[in-house]
Amino acid sequence: MIEPDQLNYRDGELALTGHLLRPVAQARAAIAVFPTIANVTPAVMAKARLLAESGYLVLVADFYGRMPDGPVAFEWADALRADTGKWRGRLRAALGALRAEAPGLPMAVIGFCLGGQAVLELARDGADLVLAASFHGLLETDAPARPGAIKARILVCHGDADSLVPRAHVRAFWEEMDRAGANWHFHSYAGVSHGFTNPDPPPGNPVVAYDASADRQSWAALKSLLDEVLE
Amino acid sequence: MIEPDQLNYRDGELALTGHLLRPVAQARAAIAVFPTIANVTPAVMAKARLLAESGYLVLVADFYGRMPDGPVAFEWADALRADTGKWRGRLRAALGALRAEAPGLPMAVIGFCLGGQAVLELARDGADLVLAASFHGLLETDAPARPGAIKARILVCHGDADSLVPRAHVRAFWEEMDRAGANWHFHSYAGVSHGFTNPDPPPGNPVVAYDASADRQSWAALKSLLDEVLE
Numbered sequence: 001m002i003e004p005d006q007l008n009y010r011d012g013e014l015a016l017t018g019h020l021l022r023p024v025a026q027a028r029a030a031i032a033v034f035p036t037i038a039n040v041t042p043a044v045m046a047k048a049r050l051l052a053e054s055g056y057l058v059l060v061a062d063f064y065g066r067m068p069d070g071p072v073a074f075e076w077a078d079a080l081r082a083d084t085g086k087w088r089g090r091l092r093a094a095l096g097a098l099r100a101e102a103p104g105l106p107m108a109v110i111g112f113c114l115g116g117q118a119v120l121e122l123a124r125d126g127a128d129l130v131l132a133a134s135f136h137g138l139l140e141t142d143a144p145a146r147p148g149a150i151k152a153r154i155l156v157c158h159g160d161a162d163s164l165v166p167r168a169h170v171r172a173f174w175e176e177m178d179r180a181g182a183n184w185h186f187h188s189y190a191g192v193s194h195g196f197t198n199p200d201p202p203p204g205n206p207v208v209a210y211d212a213s214a215d216r217q218s219w220a221a222l223k224s225l226l227d228e229v230l231e
Numbered sequence: 232m233i234e235p236d237q238l239n240y241r242d243g244e245l246a247l248t249g250h251l252l253r254p255v256a257q258a259r260a261a262i263a264v265f266p267t268i269a270n271v272t273p274a275v276m277a278k279a280r281l282l283a284e285s286g287y288l289v290l291v292a293d294f295y296g297r298m299p300d301g302p303v304a305f306e307w308a309d310a311l312r313a314d315t316g317k318w319r320g321r322l323r324a325a326l327g328a329l330r331a332e333a334p335g336l337p338m339a340v341i342g343f344c345l346g347g348q349a350v351l352e353l354a355r356d357g358a359d360l361v362l363a364a365s366f367h368g369l370l371e372t373d374a375p376a377r378p379g380a381i382k383a384r385i386l387v388c389h390g391d392a393d394s395l396v397p398r399a400h401v402r403a404f405w406e407e408m409d410r411a412g413a414n415w416h417f418h419s420y421a422g423v424s425h426g427f428t429n430p431d432p433p434p435g436n437p438v439v440a441y442d443a444s445a446d447r448q449s450w451a452a453l454k455s456l457l458d459e460v461l462e
Contacts (some may be wrong), residue, residue: 042262110421116290160405160417167405171398174391184421185448188405190414218454224451230442 002052004045007221009097011090016050016062018097019045021052028055029130029230030102033096034115036195039063043198045221049097051110057102061094063114072215077114086141088125091118095127106133106230107129109152110222111137112197114157123152123182130229131155133222136194139165139173145180154184155225163207187221189214214228233283235276240289240328242321248294249328250276259286260361260461261333263325265346267426268304270294274429275343278450282341285454288333296347299339308345315374318447319356322349337461338385339363340383341453342368343428347387354383354413361460362386367425370396370404376411385415386456388449390423394438404430418452420445 005018019040031051035044040060048058064076080089098107108131111119116137123132124145129152136159156178158165170186177184195201195208197215202208237251250271262282266275273290279289295307299389312318329338339362342350347368354363355376360383367390385408389396401417426432426439428446433439 025241067327154421167402174398174419174421182421184420185445187418188417188419190385190408190416208428213459214416216459220455221448221452224448228447 002049003191004048004060007097007101009093009220011093014065016065016093016097018062018094019048019060020101021048021058021060022059022157023055025055027057027102027105029108029226030057030059030098032098032107032109033058033060034091034094034109034111034118035060035063036115036198037063037068037077038202039067039073041198042202044115047110047112047197050069050219051057052091056226057098057105059094059098059101061115061118063090063118081117081142084141090125091122095122106228108133110135110227115139115196117141118157120154121148123154124180125149125150127209131225133157133225135197135218136162136165139169141176143177145182147179147181148206150180150182153225153229154182155221156184156186157214157221158186158188159211159214160188161191161192161231162194164194179218185221185225187218189217233280235279235291238328238332240324242324245296245321247324247328249325250279252279252289253290254283254286254288256286257406258288258333258336260337260339260457261288261290263329263338263340264289264291264360265322265325265340265342265349266291266294266344267344267429268294268299268308270298272305272429273368274431275346278341278343278428281450283421287457288329288336290325290329290332291381292346292349293323294321294349312348312373315352315372318422322353323356323358326353339364339457339460341366341429344368344426348350348372351385351387354381354385355411356380357382362456364388364456367393367396367427370400372407375407378410379413380390381408381411384456384460385413386452387415387417388445389417389419390425390427390442390445391419392422393425394399395425411437416452416456418449420448
């Protein structure tokens with residue numbers, strides 16, 4: 001089993017702790033994995049390990065420099081996103097740390113929940129990525145993409161019953177992406193809730209629920225699109 | 232290369248000509264393939280062959296009992312769909328012919344354009360299918376699914392720029408499927424037109440356009456979901 005190494009990096013004054021997973025053979029590409037609002041959880045680490053086992057060099061990014069204890073995560077996430085420049089800078093810091101480990105490799109980003117919103121934010125910001133893939137990610141932004149800004153292919157895997165991401169957000173996202181001229185694929189799964197990739201969701205949170213089929217099919221979609229964009 | 236055998240079947244008085252493709256080994260499942268409004272074309276036969284090569288027993292269905300010469304296909308298709316009972320009967324005849332070749336095997340259906348509409352119609356009609364997958368299919372129906380009627384998992388792979396299937400149809404379809412309690416996955420591909428799976432579209436038809444990425448990713452989605460439902 002591939003074990004992560006701690007990778008320290010900084011966003012200005014803030015010390016951040018990434019987790020780097022190296023594939024056994026030559027890496028096909030570098031992938032930054034952005035976690036949920038709860039920061040680096042076992043569920044996210046398990047996904048990162050699957051990617052490393054598939055031949056990718058993987059960095060699991062750190063949102064806050066520390067682990068939240070329960071609902072305080074929402075405050076931290078709101079504070080981080082309140083300033084688009086700060087938010088994008090925090091995400092760019094992870095890309096920079098991964099780039100230093102992987103000079104010359106194509107780079108992709110994936111993310112879950114807040115991390116899904118993060119990868120879309122990087123795409124809007126024009127990051128040089130082959131793919132940005134969001135799993136039950138939030139779709140809203142304070143800084144919609146400008147025409148021509150998005151270089152990354154976009155994959156959004158979305159639970160249609162996600163109470164945090166209603167259909168109005170979906171329509172607004174499509175319209176934003178079309179105005180920007182982005183190349184997006186959007187997968188909607190009926191009756192599927194927020195957090196569908198996490199088989200061990202936090203107890204007592206009615207918003208999230210695991211869905212084995214959506215988890216499996218969204219992961220297959222990611223791998224298939226990665227194969228295409230890396231050919 | 233797997234070559235098709237002609238399989239004659241009937242819908243009442245009408246003689247129909249299916250094409251049966253047998254896998255080399257024991258079939259994993261039986262799949263009826265419903266063609267486009269132009270009936271059985273090389274593009275559809277190529278998809279059927281891919282499925283047979285992947286281990287499925289495949290019947291390519293016949294809509295009209297003869298091949299249309301150009302735009303008359305639209306008249307034939309309209310005439311066929313004008314009566315829901317007749318329309319569903321024509322589709323059920325193909326299922327029956329395939330069932331006779333594959334007693335006991337799980338059965339799935341896929342279709343393209345009119346064929347995509349056909350597989351959704353079979354699902355609405357409560358056909359005993361593990362999966363109904365539509366590629367750039369029409370989503371409208373004269374007989375919306377009743378609650379609990381749909382047994383099949385549903386996969387719709389849709390070009391978001393399909394001028395025959397605007398977003399209003401997509402929303403109406405989601406709402407219909409939700410009222411019916413169907414388990415659906417819906418994939419939208421930005422900027423992709425009707426007929427995106429056909430690398431050799433009919434000349435002079437501005438409505439259709441091939442899209443290599445949507446073709447590849449939708450096919451991968453089909454294979455991945457087939458693997459899941461047949462486990």
